[in-house]
Amino acid sequence: MSGKPRLTYLNGRGRMESIRWLLAAAGVEFEEVYLETKEQYDKLIKDGFLLFQQVPLVEIDGMKMVQTRAIMSYIAGKYNLYGKDLKERALIDMYVEGISDLMQMILVFPFSPPDAKEKNLESIKERATNRYFPVFEKVLKQHGQDFLVGNKFSWADVQLIEAILAVEEKVPDVLSGFPQLQVFKTKMSNIPTIKKFLQPGSPRKPPPDAHYVETVLKVFKK
Template sequence: MAGKPRLHYYNGRGRMDTIQWLLEAAGVEYEEQFIESKEDLEKLKKDGALLFQQVPMVEMDGMKMVQSRAILNYIAAKYNLCGKDLKEKALMDMYIEGMMDLGEMIMHHPFKPADAKEKDLALIIEKATTRYFPVFEKVLKDHGQDYLVGNKFSRADVQLLEVILMTEEEVKPDILSKFPLLKVYKGRISNIPMIKKFLQPGSARKPPMDEKQFADAIKIFY
């Protein structure tokens, strides 16, 4: 019997976040099954639930799906958030790969050695402001539309807002100071009802990791 999707990950920011964002944007109710110990993770492995022995894993539509991009592609296609034709899908894929590259840099930052953190943070700021955000500022300027692709709300908008907020919260609060169109875009996408609800206090959205969560993640995955 089909039920709500069940999300298996630890209780902190990481690779499950974008999946959660996309489900929220699609208005899909889901359950979270937190991995709280190395034993929880080992049990999933021994039960054969993890195809490649790693999470995130999402139980959905009778499947136990792993690999973040595969899960995101499935959800986007199922809920019509992936573009109307091959050209739009190709544009989205290109944009999203860039967003995920920046997101990966931010996600890995807490795991850097203490003496490398300052240099790493400077590199993230440089890449965000000279490589990634200029692309999306130009896209919005060139087509003059409300959304990133096809003038329709899509997974590209969900994932761009996520990485903008992640960069502001974890790297530099005024990171958009030189990107006026992205600032307006951020406000517009943030006010879409499903997104606005997810951004409210008390929602299932995870805050930036604190030292305890970081230590817990290390114990579970390393």
């Protein structure tokens, strides 16, 4: 095995996508193993790879890490994306947790029943424009800096640009009332490591389609 982190998940976004984003933003190359059958998943559990019988699984620095939050905390700390002290880390944690709440709605959206999709899309738009994006618009306006915490690129910035782009895929004009976030989006998208990740052919996954949903249901069926 090479020295690159190895990511085991499905060939789609899901809970692994934020991990891909964070590694890519840190300029870290990684390898991926894709689960396509329930048998592959069951074997990981049987072999003791999955502490809580769940993926994502990230093999890094000799560890087999599970639990998305723990994995991302480790990566952020390892690659200096986690603030300079406990106060900055607490701010980053708060922002990340908030963004994760919004991302959870986007994560489950592809699995909505057809008759609930329109209602769920409205919920995403409402939460983004009334609860989550106003927070970050205010933070950026008040301190007048390019980044959310300590005027230094951090995990929180990576999470936010991922969320902005994910919401825009569903609600293209969602940033129309947020000038600070529009500037933030442009600046983040031009950071070299992120710009590379946004190019075609990168490890970034496309929006979930029917095939991805079908594979998820097949791999994780009870």
